[in-house]
Amino acid sequence: MHYVWAGALALIFSVSAALAEPVKYVLDAANSVVSYEVGFGQDKITGRMPIKSADVTLDFQRNANSNVAVVLNAAGASSSFPFAEQALKGPKVLATGQFPDLVFRSSAFRIGTTTAEVDGQVTIRGVTRPIRLSAQVFRQQGTDPGDLSKMSVHISGAVNRSDFGATGWSDMVSDRVVIQIVARLNRAG
Numbered sequence: 001m002h003y004v005w006a007g008a009l010a011l012i013f014s015v016s017a018a019l020a021e022p023v024k025y026v027l028d029a030a031n032s033v034v035s036y037e038v039g040f041g042q043d044k045i046t047g048r049m050p051i052k053s054a055d056v057t058l059d060f061q062r063n064a065n066s067n068v069a070v071v072l073n074a075a076g077a078s079s080s081f082p083f084a085e086q087a088l089k090g091p092k093v094l095a096t097g098q099f100p101d102l103v104f105r106s107s108a109f110r111i112g113t114t115t116a117e118v119d120g121q122v123t124i125r126g127v128t129r130p131i132r133l134s135a136q137v138f139r140q141q142g143t144d145p146g147d148l149s150k151m152s153v154h155i156s157g158a159v160n161r162s163d164f165g166a167t168g169w170s171d172m173v174s175d176r177v178v179i180q181i182v183a184r185l186n187r188a189g
Contacts, residue, residue: 022065025151027054028184034072035181038161039174040084047079047088052101056185068106068118075100084173092168093161099125124164133157140184148187155181 034049052071075096079085089096106120115136122131133155140150160175161167 022057023148024188025056025058025185026188027051027056028186029054031184033182034179037178037180038176040081041172045080045084045173047077047085049074049078049102050076054183066106066109068104068120070104072102072104073100074102074124087169090168093166095125095166104131122159124159124161125166127164129159129163131157131159150187151185153181153183153185155179155183 029051032051034051035046036049037044037046039045050073052073054071055067055069057068058066074094075089077085077088077094077096079088088094091097094102103123104120106118108119110117110119115134118133118135120131120133121128134157135153135155138152138154139145139147140152143150156179158176158178161177162170162175
């Protein structure tokens, strides 16, 4: 889910063709947020999931040289409802005792003029499925035009939890889980 950065980062490619080599970025985890939302009857359950690690390399000239891999700490997830948080981590949903991490790995980038799409594979509960994420990339406030050393990436996507065997409480909780990510990236080195 936080594999999601791949999509947003792809948009950076359209910002500058001046850089000839792949650029490695480091995630500013303290200022990055991965959140989720799922229907619960007439209400919504919202929550966050900590980022365990992120490996981001972008090539501003050749999409094929870009790579994003993100690991989320599912066992550290929080929820707007205490009962929902316990259920989320339990054996009928994420089964974090057996599968403590969620993983995303990018496979392809498609860049538009203001947005990007990133295809990849997400692994939840040990099940891997394809996912497509949408992204927007911005220079962080206070940086000069053309300065790509500090980026903000807004990523969105959705998964059906049943595709991963996370079917607990399907009579009360929606199948579709919406993911929103705000990632802050700093050029490595």
